[in-house]
Structure formats: structure tokens, C-alpha cells
Amino acid sequence: MKFFSPLRYPGGKLKVSQYIKLLIDTNNLNDGHYVEPYAGGASVALDLLINEYVSNIHINDIDLAIYSFWHSTLYDTENFCKLINDTVVSVEEWKKQKFIIKNKDQFSALEIGFSTFFLNRTNRSGILNAGMIGGNEQTGNWKIDARYNKTDLIKRIELINRFEDRISLNNMDAVEYVQMIDNTLPNNTLIYLDPPYYKKGKELYINYYNHEDHKEIADVVKKLTNRYWLVSYDNETAIKELYSGFRQKIYSLNYSVGKASKGSEVIIYNDKLFVPEIENPTDKKEISNFIKSEIYL
Structure with a gap:
């Protein structure tokens, strides 16, 4: 499917x-x-x-985190996709994004939306309050970027954006x-x-x-x-x-x-x-x- x-x-x-x-x-x-x-x-x-x-x-x-992700996907697509493409997937970046998700009132919708996306793709089972894939030492069988195919994920977001006028979003x-x-x-x-x-x-x-x-x-x-x-x-x-x-x-x-x-x-x-x-x-x-x-x- x-x-x-x-x-x-x-x-x-x-x-x-x-x-x-x-x-x-x-x-x-x-x-x-x-x-x-x-x-x-x-x-x-x-x-x-x-x-x-x-x-x-x-x-x-x-959930403001989930809403901000969809808001960024639908209404700030270009900047959102640029963040996905340009951001290095690393333990250091994970810690930065974890700080954003814990302090949402200090950040923009785009920053919160990207943080939600980044942690969803790099955490175990996609759970925002779980640990990262591979662990802090990255010694597991799977590494932090195992579920982070930038090209495919950007294509998904761009496709969704084409249907923007047929999607209603609420928080x-x-x-x-x-x-x-x-x-x-x-x-x-x-x-x-x-x-x-x-x-x-x-x-x-x-x-x-x-x-x-x-x-x-x-x-x-x-x-x-x-x-x-x-x-x-x-x-x-x-x-x-x-x-x-x-x-x-x-x-x-x-x-x-x-x-x-x-x-x-x-x-x-x-x-x-x-x-x-x-x-x-x-x-x-x-x-x-x-x-x-x-x-x-």
C-alpha cells in the first residue's frame, strides 16, 4: 500500500x-x-x-506539535521542505529538536512543525516522547536516519500540498x-x-x-x-x-x-x-x- x-x-x-x-x-x-x-x-x-x-x-x-506539522506542510511547504533537505540528521540535531518540542511557546509554527517531523522520523516507533533510533551512542542495529529518506519524504509533502484547497485543518x-x-x-x-x-x-x-x-x-x-x-x-x-x-x-x-x-x-x-x-x-x-x-x- x-x-x-x-x-x-x-x-x-x-x-x-x-x-x-x-x-x-x-x-x-x-x-x-x-x-x-x-x-x-x-x-x-x-x-x-x-x-x-x-x-x-x-x-x-x-496537539500543537501535530497541528504545526500539518500547518507547515500545507501553508509553508517550500520552507519546510528546505529544512528537511538542509538539516543534518545527527544526535546533536536530535537534541536541538527535542529542546524545541519541549519549549514550544518559544518557537514559530514552522520550527515546531519541523521539530515534530524530525523527532517522529528519528524516534523509536515515531513516538515524540520516546528515545532516538539507535540510542544516544548509536550502537543499535538501526541508526538515527533509518526512517529519514529525505527525497521520498519531501515528495510526499509536495504531493499533499497540491491538494491544499481540498484539506481543512483545525487545532x-x-x-x-x-x-x-x-x-x-x-x-x-x-x-x-x-x-x-x-x-x-x-x-x-x-x-x-x-x-x-x-x-x-x-x-x-x-x-x-x-x-x-x-x-x-x-x-x-x-x-x-x-x-x-x-x-x-x-x-x-x-x-x-x-x-x-x-x-x-x-x-x-x-x-x-x-x-x-x-x-x-x-x-x-x-x-x-x-x-x-x-x-x-
Whole structure:
């Protein structure tokens, strides 16, 4: 699968991209709008837009670091790409960028955006508060620049910038953002929420949630009765209880954060959304077979 996002992101949504396309097809939402209140790497949003499944995407992230990255990508592209090209990827530079991300109030959006990008590409698993690839002594099997292909990453950013007029960017609390889009976007809109993990969010994200935060967004989402929406989470009892009464699908997947492991997640759907009979939303072969079947045709 083609990677359009320049960011590596823990819990990245790209694994369900084909499934989201199937939902768009089966609910006649093609050429509509697509929303990610927790954009992160925005991998699915970019895949849908660049492959012309939707006409517009709306991405939001309350994290100033992530927002500044997307702002720089969309609105300060030339200077951002120059920074990527000219900056030497080294331990010394990593320490400089780490200082910027810890003192964001002292720096510009471009500086914060680049710092976010640099640390995302040079830290373990792309986690901003993790250590660098290869360690401070650079004695690991992988070195700090292992995920930093300048030419490829600049091409990704330049491609995204070509779609600038079809991308809406916000830096809002997800609860307020969902309430706003409910009153502004057309009917042919799909909203996909992928909040911070319930159990391991504190380990993975700077802006993690406690139980009350998860409950607050659930309460708002459940009021979107006239919208097409789905929510994905780590498979935790507390989450399934927050969304009790809605259809839920549990599926297994491989995690790559830290050491490789298997886990399970849950997707929750609102009543308006038609949901194809797919056992595992990350199984591309199963989705392909469904599309070829007489049921789909």
C-alpha cells in the first residue's frame, strides 16, 4: 500500500484504509467529505483524498506539535521542505529538536512543525516522547536516519500540498470540533474517530485521555444521530460499555510499537451506517474477496 503521510504514528489508521473505502462505497459516500477529529498522521484521510474517494478531507488535532506539522506542510511547504533537505540528521540535531518540542511557546509554527517531523522520523516507533533510533551512542542495529529518506519524504509533502484547497485543518479539542462539524458539513460526510488508546495512551501520546475524557467524547458522538460515523479503540471493556447499544466488531491485528505483538481492537458503528459482513477490517484479502462476490455486485 502506498504511504502518503510523512508521519509515522503509533496506532496508525492506515491498516483500515481499505475497509474505510469499502464503507464509503457501500454507503454511497463517494465524492463526499471525510473527517478525522484525531488526525495524527492522517494516513487514511490522505489515501482517500489522493485516490479520489472523497472530495474533501477535514483533519483536526489538539496537539500543537501535530497541528504545526500539518500547518507547515500545507501553508509553508517550500520552507519546510528546505529544512528537511538542509538539516543534518545527527544526535546533536536530535537534541536541538527535542529542546524545541519541549519549549514550544518559544518557537514559530514552522520550527515546531519541523521539530515534530524530525523527532517522529528519528524516534523509536515515531513516538515524540520516546528515545532516538539507535540510542544516544548509536550502537543499535538501526541508526538515527533509518526512517529519514529525505527525497521520498519531501515528495510526499509536495504531493499533499497540491491538494491544499481540498484539506481543512483545525487545532481544536475533539469534543468542540465534532460539535462544530455536525452543524457545518454536508450529509454525505463520513466521520472516523480514532481517539488515544484507552489502556496504553499515556505511553504513546503526549495528549492522552483519562476515563472521563473518553466518556465525554463518547457522549458527544452518540448524539450524532444523523451522521455516518465509526470509532476505533483498543479492545477494552470500559470502551465497549461506553458505547453499549451500538454495533461493535472486535478484530485482531499486529502491533509494531516496541516489539512486535498481537492485539485486538474494537470498531463501533452508528445505526445509520451500512456495515458489510467483514470479519477483520484489516484483512485486505477478505475485503477484496467481498468486493468480488455476488453479494457486493
